[in-house]
Amino acid sequence: MTNKIDLILKYSLFLLVFIMLSCNNKETTVIKNKILKDNSNAKEAHPKLILTAQGVKEIRAQLGSIPIFDKTLQSVKEEVDAEIALGIDTPIPVDYSGGYTHVRHKSNMMVMQKAGVLYQILDDEKYAKYVKDMLMQYEALYKTLPLHPKTRSYARGKLFWQCLNDSNWLVYVSQAYDCIYNYLTKEERDTLESNLFKPFADHISVDSPQFYQRVHNHSTWGNAAVGMIGLVMDDQELIDRALYGIKDLKLDANKKDDDGGFLNKDGKAGFLANIEEPFSPDGYYNEGPYYQRYAMYPFLIFAEGLHNLKPELKIFEYKDGVLLKSINALLNLSDADGDFFPLNDGQKGMSYYTSALVTAVDISYHFGTQDPGLLSIAQKQDRVLLDDSGLAVALGIKNNQAKPFTKKSINLSDGPNGTQGGVAILRNEAIELVFKYAAQGSSHGHYDKLSYSLYENGEEILQDYGLSRFVNIEQKGGGNYLKENKTWAKQTIAHNTVTQNETSHFDAKYEVGSQHHSVLNYFTSDNDNVQVASAKETNAYPGTELLRTMAIIKDQDFEKPYVLDIMKIISDKANKYDFPYYFLGQLIQTNFDYKVPATLNPLGSKNGYQHLYIEATANATSENTQLSWLNKGKFYTLTTLTDTNDQLYFTRIGANDPDFNLRREAAFMLRRKNAKNTIFVSTIEAHGSYSPVTESAINSNSNIKQLEVVLNTDAYTAILITNIKGNTKLFITSNKNASKTGKHNVTINDKNYEWSGSYYFK
Template sequence: MTIIKNFIIKFALVAIVFTAFSCKKENAAVTDTSNETASLQEHPSLILTAQGVKDIRAQLGSIPVFDNTLKAVQEEIDAEIALGIDTPIPVDYSGGYTHVRHKRNMVVLQKAGVLYQILDDDKYAKYVKDMLMQYEEMYKTLPLHPKTRSYARGKLFWQCLNDSNWLVYVSQAYDCVYNYLSEDERNKLETNLFKPFADHISIDSPQFYQRVHNHSTWGNAAVGMIGLVMDDQELIDRALYGIKDLKLDTKEKDDDGGFLNKDGKAGFLANIEEPFSPDGYYNEGPYYQRYAMYPFLIFAEGLHNVKPELKIFEYKDGVLLKSINALLNLSDADGDFFPLNDGQKGMSYYNDALVTAVDISYHFGTQDPGLLSIAKEQNKVLLDDSGLAVALGIKNGNEKPFNKKSINLSDGPEGTQGGVAILRNKDIELVFKYAAQGSSHGHYDKLSYSLYEKGEEILQDYGLARFVNIEQKGGGNYLKENKTWAKQTIAHNTVTQNETSHFNAKYDIGSQHHSVLNYFSSENDKVQVASARENNAYPGTEMLRTMAIIKDEDFEKPYMLDIMKVTSNKSNQYDFPYYFIGQVVQKNFDYHTPKTLNPLGNKNGYQHLFVEGTAKASSDNSKLSWLNKGKFYTLTSVTNTNDELLFTRIGANDPEFNLRREAALMLRRKNTKNTLFVSVIEGHGSYSPVSESAVNSNSSIKELKVVLDTEAYTAVQITNINGNTKLFITANTNTSKGEKHNLKINDKNYEWSGSYYFE
């Protein structure tokens, strides 16, 4: 209690000092008309505002989540100040000392600037000034970074992307200490550091800046934010609209596979217009949407505060705020983002970028009380106007649960380039990807999926092959296995034809195409379905995949039904993997284990798969059960006796151990023209290592059978161990909700309206 009282008294005294200081500034504004006084009236205005600082100080000591955040930040920055300032000459890749130190400095500068404003303690402003002056002294003679791997080298960092990160944060610090600095000091910083820094990111690096990509979004925000602080309209326009009159003779390609835009699509507004669908889905996927949301939203907040006439939060029908809701829905029950495209597993909405997103969305949006529940879980807020709004909302008990439901998110700037469907029923989540390529971070995995229960993977998507910011692993950058394995089709839960990836793993081809929604239905609490078609992954082959989460009273938990219909103009080999997570418990087929492990193939990802077991399907249903974290799961697949079953494990041709050693069961079907893959994955039972008891460890499915498959319809019959039978019929064509269907199967008529039938 004594500590709390001292804390409240401390901030009460700060408020009194600030009131006197404010009166002094207001009186000065009345009597002094110099440019210096005009500046005093304009800062801070970027993220923190002068009014916001007053409001924050008035509430200090009475808003727990804000007070706790402030206390933690103050302790953190006080410790940094005690250590002294270090601005080393840059030499390292990601994860190396100089890289980490400059990255740390940008965050420390931003936080110290905020502390100066809120606490009105000059030691924080002096610390910011002293460090900025060290950077000014170094930067004016700093060459390009010595590491040459990047397509656009920075000066402080090995790539312009990280230089842009730095300037986004440091511009906020500069805004906070602007009035603390003398005019000569500001001129020195702007002439020798900030303006050259912005020019290098943009004018000197058009291959980085003049693009529609998360990289250039950071660049646009960096140039624009420092432009707002400096009141430099040229930089602001360059940020919003890109570099004008850019003359380039050749098409330049970066090491990511992205291209320099020469069709006028560049700048911050283009980076809002192009990657986001009307639903707020970001085409690179949730991992990079999370990364890009910080510059998107922090620059938008600065534009809103300094240039309100732009109405930035209304741009493209308010898509920036919509995108936050979309991104939160692209997370599992634990808040981890689904690893679509290049995505590191474990990235979640507890990341600082999502603290920013949630706070800004709440403050500038509709003040959705569901966002407050996430902010409460995050247990920290921004130390600015939006963070104050969230803290007050939590203090007043306004939060409500953020309810994640089944949702279909369109892809493409007009929402016409496929999408991602998420089906949720109780604790089961199915993520079905039928989107466009996803820019340079896209994978060749049309109609792929992953499956979760309570945030735990049942069937996984591999994600990316990279150890982010771990220097020992390729300097913390993308590993070659990201292209040779993670991006390849065989690394995903979808069909690979003739051991060749979709679009032959060519970015130029894949970026021209997208899958097409057949139908999406989530109105029925018991049956939720997503169906999509892919016609371009393999010339002459069409894939139609229909996936359903079904809550059936005959089963313990909702189960997933998967129907993949393949139609081709020639005979092919089809490989269909199931990347299950857990320990094999039971199977209903005999398999052979080789004495020596060999790769399954020599290219397109196959070179990274060891073959651990081979079998021939011995019945109409092949079954595999496994145990993971105390839960049992069973895969039941419709097979024929010509089908091969392969146990595979990732890790072949990987001498540096860059890949995770994870298993799959692969269904291989050779010399086949048209075919149908049908399977069910059911969760059931539990195992306790404490009581050493297994409950309901066996599958509840007796038989899975295709009873009809035509161009127009596919019907699957599911019979449980008690003999109860259910029938699922999907319309392959004519799928509108009002469409009436009449179908005879085994001398029985079925009539229904809509896209599917289940009973």
């Protein structure tokens, strides 16, 4: 390719000299300027978007000496070579997610991107020819396509059933086009840009404002798609449309789409608005880690293109560098195995091993502070991007600069200004507690104020259900969200929090829930032995105030750290409260007798209750109710305060689910009727182990003898914890005035307690 350009330049210079000798001075000047301009265009630096011309030189110089990069390159080469051998298929689109045509076009976009990179790094024209031939097939196909025949989406694409996937395609293909740009003739480029890329970008944006003109992860993909092809084509109109949205566009601001969101009433749209609104100053993304992971690829890959080609924007410094901060936040929103906590609509098992997080880690390292902890994540991922940032990571690993990425307790604020609640993660040894007091989370939010989930070494102890969807499995609703996502997964009873009068928070209305958020009372992780998060919710149920305080306590009398959970409820009327614990594993023991019904019946008829079978019932018989279970070789015990009026239920998910869309998992639920002001207090212990090889159980019994509320006022709540040896510990939480410097003095059972800070424990 280089030789071809050199020959063109030499011929042009020869022609210029000939013309200059044959023309008058004025004609010579005009023609000379035109030829110089054409030559300048011919020498324009491509690739320039993600992989850069300088990066290609540096990569070629290092090949063979950078193990993780070389390994990734070989793997990608084998993948692309196999695809080339199979031939090109660009079928007429007919399927939902998971169907052949959907999967084929999705595969094509990724293979084109990889083939373009291989062409640049290996300087082998077969890869450029493959991309060119496929693009020409798409050019011939696209201009014949109507809207996709599947009509479920609020914004239909042409290659795919929704504009979202069309945007995915263009984000990847813009990189491929950049890599083979100089391989193509000007005529070929004009054909592709006029008949494929420009119409493609227009359909995503101008033709689909209900998709594009929003603050949402869908729109972020659309912005990146339009902007990236605009950068490659040097089309300022498309670049501006990507950054700032469509100007002078009149929308029906009250039109609701079937994704649960609304068109923007205030005109906020475009890539910059999608950075401003969803991210808190701490880098938390309001839709939750599952969708943050999905959105990080377009956020970061477009940002890298803007950094390379529009450095004046200082995109990685925008909003105090929140894009790079968000990667650290996202990594902290994963458990010990790297799986993201399934907050909101989150699929379990999604982890930082996904390709989007390879992109995030590499870009963060290259354009950020070169945190050596990121290198250890990259080592676990065992692959890098085949571009400038991937080279930087590969060199860092080669030079033994990697250090462990240490996850500690962290509090992440929510909302564009960090004032709309948040998510607190308490970590102590192998125990991780995820406490959610965030805002609604856009259309992917659940009605789960002050909910939590609990983990040990990456294994769930008390679970958040996550989403109800079989992503990209066509047989299950076309791979899309199932109706049970709304009837079960989003409902309050599906979470480890309180449900009042069998009605979900905000009556499960998005329009109401999106107006409110919980408020942090305090968060403290300074003490390695006691880490606490406390938050208040006053809008989930009008007239009812919920204050939940959760602590992980490390006590020398206990084998492992344990959880203390205090839910204080103040209401203006008597209510029925349901408080579930979604435990995973096999029931081992209870300190109460229960009855098992002859037939299974649902717990209720709506708001998620219709999906719960009643497997057993009991009445509380003591002030402390206990149950223990075994899961994956470890024992756990729940101890909870009860009175003799409390009803106890064992439930199981799966009622009114004829298609078996829901997992058949268990819960223990405490029901308290006719209560106005009340308090739920419990501990969860992790203890002991069981080996099926030696058939031995070690430390299988709880270490807690009794929980007791010894003070409960507007200002303070105090819990006395007595273990089986008779040793006691007192925990006092400040319900008000909970600053770190606040001074407190209370009297309990004629004994005075003084302390500074948010809580007391001794």
